[in-house]
Amino acid sequence: MHAQYKKYTLNFKRPSGTSRGVLTHKETWFLILNENGKYGVGECGILRGLSIDDVDGYEDKLMWTCNNIHLGKDALWDALIEFPSIQFGVEQAFLSLSADNPFKLFPSEFISQRQSISINGLIWMGDEKFMHDQIDQKLEEGFSCIKMKIGAINFDTEINLLASIRKKFDSSKIELRVDANGGFTPNEAIHKLKELSRFSLHSIEQPIKPGQFSAMKDLCEVTPLPIALDEELIGVFGVTKKEELLQTINPQYIILKPSLVGGYKGCKEWIDIAQKMNISWWVTSALESNIGLNAIAQWTYTLQSSMPQGLGTGGLYTNNFDSPLTVKNGQLFYSNEKSWKTNLIKDLCI
Numbered sequence: 628m629h630a631q632y633k634k635y636t637l638n639f640k641r642p643s644g645t646s647r648g649v650l651t652h653k654e655t656w657f658l659i660l661n662e663n664g665k666y667g668v669g670e671c672g673i674l675r676g677l678s679i680d681d682v683d684g685y686e687d688k689l690m691w692t693c694n695n696i697h698l699g700k701d702a703l704w705d706a707l708i709e710f711p712s713i714q715f716g717v718e719q720a721f722l723s724l725s726a727d728n729p730f731k732l733f734p735s736e737f738i739s740q741r742q743s744i745s746i747n748g749l750i751w752m753g754d755e756k757f758m759h760d761q762i763d764q765k766l767e768e769g770f771s772c773i774k775m776k777i778g779a780i781n782f783d784t785e786i787n788l789l790a791s792i793r794k795k796f797d798s799s800k801i802e803l804r805v806d807a808n809g810g811f812t813p814n815e816a817i818h819k820l821k822e823l824s825r826f827s828l829h830s831i832e833q834p835i836k837p838g839q840f841s842a843m844k845d846l847c848e849v850t851p852l853p854i855a856l857d858e859e860l861i862g863v864f865g866v867t868k869k870e871e872l873l874q875t876i877n878p879q880y881i882i883l884k885p886s887l888v889g890g891y892k893g894c895k896e897w898i899d900i901a902q903k904m905n906i907s908w909w910v911t912s913a914l915e916s917n918i919g920l921n922a923i924a925q926w927t928y929t930l931q932s933s934m935p936q937g938l939g940t941g942g943l944y945t946n947n948f949d950s951p952l953t954v955k956n957g958q959l960f961y962s963n964e965k966s967w968k969t970n971l972i973k974d975l976c977i
Contacts, residue, residue, distance in 0.1 A: 628662040630696035630720075632671070632689045633975050637916055637944045643751045653914050653944075656689060657975050658716040660696065660724045666972040667724025670919030671716035672886045679862040679887070680710040688713060704892060708864050715890030719922045730921060730950075730967050737928035738951075743958035744928055745935040747772040747804060755784050762792060769956035772802040772829075772935035778810025782819065789826045798827035802935065809836035809858055816846055824851035830880055833857040844876045853879035857911075860897060861887050870900050881906060882937070884913040885923055898930075911937030917950035924952065924959060 637653045653672070660667040671689065673681050680688075688710050692703060700721040707714045723729040736742040748765035750758055750773060758775070765773055773792070777785045792801060803826060811819055811834045823831060830853040835842060837859040847854050856878045863869055873881070881901055883894040894910070901908050910927045912920050924938050938959050941952050951965040968974070 628660060628696055630658065630660050630693040631976065632686075632693060633657045633659065634686075635916070635975075637914075638946050639943055640945050643943065650914075655916055655919070656686075656716070657918065658689070658692065658713070658720045659972060659976055660720045661976075662724060665724060667720045667722070667726075667729055668918060668972045668975065669716035669719030669721075669723060670886075670915050670922065671712045672913060672915045672919055673712050674887070674913055677858065677861065677887070678712060680712055685710075692717065704890070708889070711861075711889040711893060712886045714893065715885045715919075715922075718890040718892065719919070722922075729972060730918075731925070732922055733925040733929050735925065735928055738925060738961045740961060740963045742928070743960045744924060744938060745772070745933075746770075746939045746954070746957060746959050747774040747802075747935045747937055748957065749937070749939055750775040752776045752778075752780060754780065755788065758788055759791070762788070766796075766801070768954075771800070771957050772804065774804040774806060774937065776806045776808065778807045782822075786822060789823070789828075793826050802829045803827070804829045804832070806832040806857070807834045809833050811835050813839060813842040813846075816842075817849065820846070821851050828852050830855045832882060833859060837861065840872070840875050843878075847876055847878050850879075855880035855882050857882040857884075863888075866896055866900070869896055873900055873904055873906060877904070878906060881908045883908055883910045885910075885926075886913040886915060886919065891926055907934070908932075909934045909936050912940050914940055914943065916944070917941050917948045917952055921950055921952060921961075924961070 634656050637655060639651055642649045642651050655670055655672040658669045658671055675681055692713055700717055703717050704714050722732040726732055731738050748770035750761045805828060813835050816834050832855045860881060863872055881897060883897055885891060885894055888894055898908055909932060912923050920941050927936055939954055948971060950967055951962045953960045953962040
């Protein structure tokens, strides 16, 4: 078996705002396996300033992985514990190599076009008009669940945006989620949560920065709306540490991003612990290309969650790869009327 990696830069169609700044491009790497002329591919994607493996020497670790690919998927996963995005790329690549079709990793009714995955529509941060325009567009596109990033513009403006949605649609028509990306301070968080709770929100993601366990625990105990941990899960390795974190904070939800928490196996560890504690969860992509998004979506379908998932990021880039993934009426489909480029994996090797 031969392995190599290839760097690829994804370019946003328009700058996309978060509380950590504005994104114009995203780096990703593809791990490509070749065994007797049969190919497999996995995406290793990091988010600068967020991924625990956004470190010097990342490409050296990719090279080490390629040089030690003979160790196999399980041994490599253990050896790459501090590089969750590469763990995920390894999982994908081995599944892709062993599959009849390198892009059909989990045979199911999802990829046979009989079933879909409910997803949320993502509203990026920006000025008031830009956010209003996005909201109107998502509603016109038939989304019944909208996730709005907050924390970068004036809070009163964000409150007015939520009020404008609720004036038109009550919670039985539109489910609203907000994502603060750690944008609130512990001192102001409870006040802002009370303000937000007036709009019958489904949940708020990561209201304060991760690592403030006592403050987050206190918030989850008294919050007027459900709290979902997101960034809090990054860099927590091993089942024991994961149990300790959830037992300490006891959130209402956790959000699982395979590229950030160790792929399928890392996510499954979180899910098993959460279910024992009656903590709910959903899966979200982390701005991967359609190759990584495809791998996440197919796996997510097998989990059979009825909640809208965060998998609607396939249309963000000018230079993404054409794929069968299609969004319609707030649902993600794998359309057999569309196809992957025949030589895509071989082209990535060049």
